[in-house]
Amino acid sequence: MSTRPDPTRRPSTIAVSTREATHWEDEAACRSIGGDAFFVESKKGMQQARDVCVKCPVLVKCLRDRQAKDDKSYQWGVGGGLSAVQRRVLVMEELLGNRPDLDTARLLASPQWMYRVRNLSSARWSLDGIVDGLREDGLDVTTVTVRVAVWWLGGEGSRMGRGRSWRRQLHDDHVGTITELRAKGARLSDIALYLGVPEVNGSRAISDLLLRVAAELEMAA
Template sequence: MTTATRHDTTPATRSADWRTRAACQNLDIDTIYSDERGDQAEVQAACLRCPVRTLCLADATRWEEGPYQPWGVAGGLTHLQRQALRVHALLGEHPDLKQAGMLVLPQTFGDLLWKLRDWSLAAVVTEFRGQGVTASAVTIRVAMWWLGCRAALVAQPWSGDGRLMSVQIHDDHQQLVQKLTAMGVSRTNIALHLGVSPEQVQAARQAWKRAAERAGQELAA
């Protein structure tokens, strides 16, 4: 793939000079914009060693300046991860991409982030706080995504938490889900933000509804 091809097939930005240094220059354009996991893993591996990864991601997340790119990998994140990052932006949460770039280095915290890949994001943040790292949750999340980790707001059941993911949503994230719903965020995008399936979000919602109905019946009795 040539530099000209890369320039023409990527959303326009104010400055395209960094593209000539992108590590994806020799990747096929169909691979870059693919939603197949194997293709995305190949592109993300290139992004991890890319010297302009942060510039690429900054360009890809200027949502207010143009249409969102709903496919492929950009700045080391898949389009689903970028959509979750957009929900963070709606909540006023913005990553420090330079700091995220430091966190992924093997000589800093890259190895630790990989070891914690199945933990909830809050648990990872707590671990980092204990080591004196004050990076924001969304900054740590971007670093974990760059390394290929889940970086979900809920933990895998085998990570030590033990609760089903739908139970974690029910117990820990009701206010967040209600806030995003009130903001008009779709169930699909809420699920992307949490790092779970839409069905798991719906299961938690139904449990909250049943609990509210029971509480209403008890008050009426």
Template sequence: MTSTAARPGTGMGRPIAPAVSSGDRPCKTVSKPFEAFYESADQLRARVACRRCPVLTDCLRASLDADESLYAWGIFGGLTPEQRRALRVEEVLGNVADLAVARILARGQWGYRLRAMLELGRTYEEMRTCLEREFRVKASTVTVRVAVWWLGGSGRVLPRPDTADGRRVPQRLREDHGELLLKLQGMDLRQRDIAAYLEVQERQVQYCLARLNREIRQAAQTAVAVQTVGLAA
């Protein structure tokens, strides 16, 4: 799908197409392509069209390799902007998806099995483990994640909380995954990218990091105060 350097509807920006061969691209024939690929309420049509595109993997790779500002909105390579941001974070962490394998997993019997796991609320890592253990299929977690997205689904990065766990998402994030949040922050990742990677709301990440950073400052101040008292004694 053709991109634009500015947000759709602003009247700015020059159309820029991913450097892939045209072939029989469904995005060239879909009716009302602007609404389908850019309007949230109508993007299901675009994602369905992408699934049968012969250059799906090339389109996604091209959009990831290009300047992010060129593909900040709309469906490209069958993924939403949030999913593409999450995939960029995965690559920063050293996790590169095998897009050819992901496409196989998003079809036929493998797609059916992934959908069944989705209904059970499995995390992407649990799906990967299940594929390897039960079907001897080896695929990285990020590869499974892309396959699930191409199926139109959304899995889980963080484990499902115990039924007796009454904590809200921000509290669980801070208490159970604070180390991961601080690691991602330390890599100079934007909070919206961290939220996309974890598949949670950006405001939840903002809240958690604010609390964690405040606790770190308070701990440092306490340590300095204790050291000062010790020297004075």
């Protein structure tokens, strides 16, 4: 990914050596493209940037480098084929102990598997459904690995399923995850993004849910 200086950016606490950065950046597909192309907010602009990234031979190295340089509370631009929001979600995954196998995700986003992943996305929609389908094909994959592949292919990668409102699903399926992330210091907005619900309304709904859970525990004590 091409980078440009940001005067509002906080200094990174993790740095990649100049030699290592230069080594992979020399092979990057974006090396002849202006950095502004990767710091866009429009859906079309981000898709164009992602299209460059997904064809890049050093996509995995770029994402690892971008994650290392991201401040945990501040991300900006498309890097390693993922938007800033998607990289924030990966921070939540790591809080839960989930680390993607990026090499496997790269394989799933390649011509060899991309059509299968897209077909499963259309037929089963949920991440868990896609994982189940790929395991039926004989692939040992995790949900977070598939999530990255789906993102690289332009999908949503939401944790929400079909058939019920997302508010209902928060209450029925995700209380434990929400409670764990909150206990580990995750912001409500990042929990909402992790689950794939609207950031503002989702944050409010999660806050209300946590209050109800706390009240129920207090009454049961």
